[in-house]
Amino acid sequence: MYPLIRNRRLRASESIRRLVRETTITPDDFLVPLFVVEGKGVKEEIPSMPNYYRMSLDHLEKEVKELWQMGLCAVLLFVKVPDNLKDNKGTEALNPDGLMQRAIKTVKSACPEMLVMTDVALDPFSSYGHDGIVAEGQILNDETSEILAEMSVSHAQAGADFVAPSDMMDGRILTIREALEDEGFQNTGIMSYSAKYASAFYGPFRDALDSAPVDIANIPKDKKTYQMDYANRFEAIRETQMDIDEGADIVMVKPGLAYLDIVREIKNEVDVPVAVYQVSGEYAMVKAAAEKGWLDHDAVMMEQLLAIKRAGANIIASYFAKDAVTLLG
Ligand code: PBG
Numbered sequence: 001m002y003p004l005i006r007n008r009r010l011r012a013s014e015s016i017r018r019l020v021r022e023t024t025i026t027p028d029d030f031l032v033p034l035f036v037v038e039g040k041g042v043k044e045e046i047p048s049m050p051n052y053y054r055m056s057l058d059h060l061e062k063e064v065k066e067l068w069q070m071g072l073c074a075v076l077l078f079v080k081v082p083d084n085l086k087d088n089k090g091t092e093a094l095n096p097d098g099l100m101q102r103a104i105k106t107v108k109s110a111c112p113e114m115l116v117m118t119d120v121a122l123d124p125f126s127s128y129g130h131d132g133i134v135a136e137g138q139i140l141n142d143e144t145s146e147i148l149a150e151m152s153v154s155h156a157q158a159g160a161d162f163v164a165p166s167d168m169m170d171g172r173i174l175t176i177r178e179a180l181e182d183e184g185f186q187n188t189g190i191m192s193y194s195a196k197y198a199s200a201f202y203g204p205f206r207d208a209l210d211s212a213p214v215d216i217a218n219i220p221k222d223k224k225t226y227q228m229d230y231a232n233r234f235e236a237i238r239e240t241q242m243d244i245d246e247g248a249d250i251v252m253v254k255p256g257l258a259y260l261d262i263v264r265e266i267k268n269e270v271d272v273p274v275a276v277y278q279v280s281g282e283y284a285m286v287k288a289a290a291e292k293g294w295l296d297h298d299a300v301m302m303e304q305l306l307a308i309k310r311a312g313a314n315i316i317a318s319y320f321a322k323d324a325v326t327l328l329g
Contacts, residue, residue: 267312
């Protein structure tokens with residue numbers, strides 16, 4: 001007992017702190033989200049996500065080579081779809097020559113070892129901005145899952161390593177897994193957004209992809225009938241266990257920082273890798289405060305990433321991936 005035991009001995013210098021540190025961040029932790037647009041020579045900054053860009057395929061090619069050089073090994077692709085290609089069923093998502101399919105091929109030919117994960121959901125393709133088909137004011141579940149399964153097969157055909165359904169329809173992991181098996185894609189993995197909450201932290205992302213739910217009579221303007229109520233904890237475990245039973249290889253909690261209690265609980269419950277998505281709103285808050293000189297950008301960024309890892313994340317999807325790896329040196 002005190003004074004024989006003094007915990008400060010283990011904090012006395014950076015060297016002893018390094019020696020006893022329980023958690024560290026490395027490039028291996030990151031999954032880098034990338035936003036892809038049509039065109040050539042396009043690299044446009046997203047206003048609500050400073051220093052983050054939508055890019056055309058030529059820039060995507062450069063970007064993935066740079067990421068690989070930096071030691072980053074996995075990307076998560078999202079596409080921004082022109083309005084004239086959007087409809088209620090997300091038909092364009094199944095186009096074998098669609099933007100997502102071309103983006104997958106671009107990454108794989110630029111950098112064959114880069115792990116490619118793809119977003120699977122209807123919202124960027126939906127004229128209503130919903131993750132599912134809308135009918136009579138409802139978001140249809142099983143009909144949506146069928147399209148998500150076709151989308152997943154299409155991504156696998158284009159060369160995706162993992163598909164990442166982000167929609168929260170019931171039973172979609174099983175539907176997707178069966179479709180992949182039937183089409184011979186036994187080796188294509190599924191990272192399920194298993195505990196995805198109906199969060200206001202997704203705002204900047206919806207700006208980036210122009211994918212926010214639209215304001216039309218009889219159509220819900222939020223995603224609360226499919227994404228989870230953020231008051232709930234047990235439900236997150238149930239969702240996650242069901243996705244694992246249905247065939248998910250990796251599960252995810254989203255958003256990150258405000259949900260680290262859920263991350264830890266899920267980490268304690270399951271034995272598959274757990275991913276955490278540090279979402280667009282979390283990124284925007286740090287950037288905005290740093291721009292005002294109110295927070296130390298790099299210090300807060302690393303503290304938050306470390307906290308996510310400490311809570312139990314095996315994989316962190318983060319817009320800070322490049323900044324963090326640059327800082328790590
Ligand atoms: C859409 C999707 C969203 C995000 C990832 N996939 C937004 C939403 O559900 O409305 C959010 C990511 C972020 O905010 O960074 N299926």
